[in-house]
Amino acid sequence: MSTEILMNVTPTETRVALIENGILQEVHIERQAKRGLVGNIYVGKVSRVLPGMQAAFVDIGLDKAAFLHASDIVNQIEQAEGLVRGTMPVADIGQLVRPGQHILVQVVKDPLGTKGARLTTDITIPSRYMVLMPQSPHVGISQRIEDEQERLRLKRAAEPYCDDEGGFIVRTAAEGASDDELQRDAKFLRRLWDMIQKRRKSMRKIGLVHEDLNLSCRILRDFVGDEIERIRVDSRVTFDLLKEFVKEFIPELGPVLEYYAGERPIFDLFDVENEVQRALDRKVELKSGGSIIIDQTEAMTTIDINTGGFVGHRNLEETIFNTNIEATQAIARQLRLRNLGGIIIIDFIDMQNPDHRRRVLHSLEQALAKDRAKTSINGFTSLGLVEMTRKRTRESLEHVLCSECPVCAGRGFLKTAETVCYEVMREIVRVNRAYAADHFMVYVSPAVAEMLLNEESHALAELEVFIGKQVRVFSEPMYNQEQFDVVMM
Numbered sequence: 001m002s003t004e005i006l007m008n009v010t011p012t013e014t015r016v017a018l019i020e021n022g023i024l025q026e027v028h029i030e031r032q033a034k035r036g037l038v039g040n041i042y043v044g045k046v047s048r049v050l051p052g053m054q055a056a057f058v059d060i061g062l063d064k065a066a067f068l069h070a071s072d073i074v075n076q077i078e079q080a081e082g083l084v085r086g087t088m089p090v091a092d093i094g095q096l097v098r099p100g101q102h103i104l105v106q107v108v109k110d111p112l113g114t115k116g117a118r119l120t121t122d123i124t125i126p127s128r129y130m131v132l133m134p135q136s137p138h139v140g141i142s143q144r145i146e147d148e149q150e151r152l153r154l155k156r157a158a159e160p161y162c163d164d165e166g167g168f169i170v171r172t173a174a175e176g177a178s179d180d181e182l183q184r185d186a187k188f189l190r191r192l193w194d195m196i197q198k199r200r201k202s203m204r205k206i207g208l209v210h211e212d213l214n215l216s217c218r219i220l221r222d223f224v225g226d227e228i229e230r231i232r233v234d235s236r237v238t239f240d241l242l243k244e245f246v247k248e249f250i251p252e253l254g255p256v257l258e259y260y261a262g263e264r265p266i267f268d269l270f271d272v273e274n275e276v277q278r279a280l281d282r283k284v285e286l287k288s289g290g291s292i293i294i295d296q297t298e299a300m301t302t303i304d305i306n307t308g309g310f311v312g313h314r315n316l317e318e319t320i321f322n323t324n325i326e327a328t329q330a331i332a333r334q335l336r337l338r339n340l341g342g343i344i345i346i347d348f349i350d351m352q353n354p355d356h357r358r359r360v361l362h363s364l365e366q367a368l369a370k371d372r373a374k375t376s377i378n379g380f381t382s383l384g385l386v387e388m389t390r391k392r393t394r395e396s397l398e399h400v401l402c403s404e405c406p407v408c409a410g411r412g413f414l415k416t417a418e419t420v421c422y423e424v425m426r427e428i429v430r431v432n433r434a435y436a437a438d439h440f441m442v443y444v445s446p447a448v449a450e451m452l453l454n455e456e457s458h459a460l461a462e463l464e465v466f467i468g469k470q471v472r473v474f475s476e477p478m479y480n481q482e483q484f485d486v487v488m489m
Contacts, residue, residue: 010234030215039212065117072120129174132189134166161186300343332367341392437488439470449475
């Protein structure tokens with residue numbers, strides 16, 4: 001599988017596209033004014049403790065107070081005894097923190113919608129091969145490394161660097177890495193942690209202690225280990241920065257890193273711009289003629305599959321099965337592309353055959369195996385729906401690129417011109433009863449004005465007879481369909 005990374009960098013925005021076999025799979029966007037906070041370490045001040053929620057709100061210098069749950073606070077007893085996290089019952093939040101206390105915290109989830117950032121006191125600092133855990137004196141090995149011998153070798157290699165000051169998680173990228181490379185990583189992380197601690201001691205107030213890498217460097221750090229064929233960057237400044245970063249931390253990516261100086265915009269190479277545009281639509285067309293409909297709601301994301309124009313060749317059951325199988329591939333891609341997370345409910349077309357259900361689930365699991373975000377599939381419910389979750393740390397593509405519609409305020413639909421006509425007439429009757437007026441002037445949108453003067457003209461005439469006053473209709477081009485004003489004269 002050929003993998004290519006495209007980076008489009010401007011002074012205000014960095015966009016990264018991950019291309020697999022010529023097809024866009026992931027898009028990452030970071031704006032300078034709204035940089036993601038995940039991975040950042042802050043000194044925060046506990047502003048409120050909520051025993052009923054077993055949580056605390058922490059001021060870290062952002063617009064909204066961040067959220068810290070009791071389960072995300074490292075238990076000092078666990079730490080002292082060297083116990084595995086979560087083996088002891090979660091202590092009461094009132095015993096763990098108090099209002100006005102200054103604590104060192106790390107952001108694990110960006111502020112999403114109306115919610116503030118999610119915090120933890122269990123600090124982790126990632127590097128290329130290893131992740132430092134200052135509060136845990138253990139060695140952990142990535143579950144994606146399956147070879148038992150390799151797991152054992154890596155554990156032995158990492159153990160000498162663990163002490164009371166902290167332990168390490170060995171990342172997937174470390175598979176096949178030499179002992180010297182692991183040592184270099186461990187020393188770098190120790191130096192970084194010492195620097196963070198010094199910075200914390202010197203700080204007199206709340207604020208940022210350590211900021212995670214920018215998007216372009218972070219992508220290279222996290223995607224190392226994949227077979228990357230080419231990394232193209234369209235900014236000379238960023239290219240030079242990445243060259244230095246790669247030289248120091250990821251030397252094997254040096255040959256594949258190149259500066260793109262072409263005339264065409266870099267995102268036009270694989271039709272990325274159009275693909276991003278299509279990723280904002282509700283409907284995704286399948287090659288067979290079927291389609292999937294994706295709706296993001298406050299609580300969850302729902303996905304519906306339709307056969308559409310696909311009629312199949314043999315029988316209905318086979319047609320349904322083939323459409324569902326094709327949909328699993330499209331769903332897995334769309335989840336990555338749109339960066340959808342949280343609870344996801346998939347409404348596959350009803351299948352009577354249990355074997356077909358099993359194969360569709362297996363196909364979905366296989367398609368999601370390439371996803372870096374952690375996913376969990378719970379199988380079919382009694383209603384024939386598939387429940388699954390996908391870890392969410394950053395805003396979805398739609399929430400990054402779009403805002404609420406000012407006309408419908410997020411409803412997604414408008415009142416019909418007919419509905420507004422009847423509302424206008426009711427308003428005229430109400431105003432007429434409340435106030436003494438000689439005649440009325442009505443300002444409405446062009447579509448409503450046309451309906452009042454044509455299809456509903458008889459109803460308007462009857463209204464004039466009923467109230468005994470003249471009603472004049474004026475078209476206001478700047479009004480949206482639901483807007484109107486009734487003026488008394």
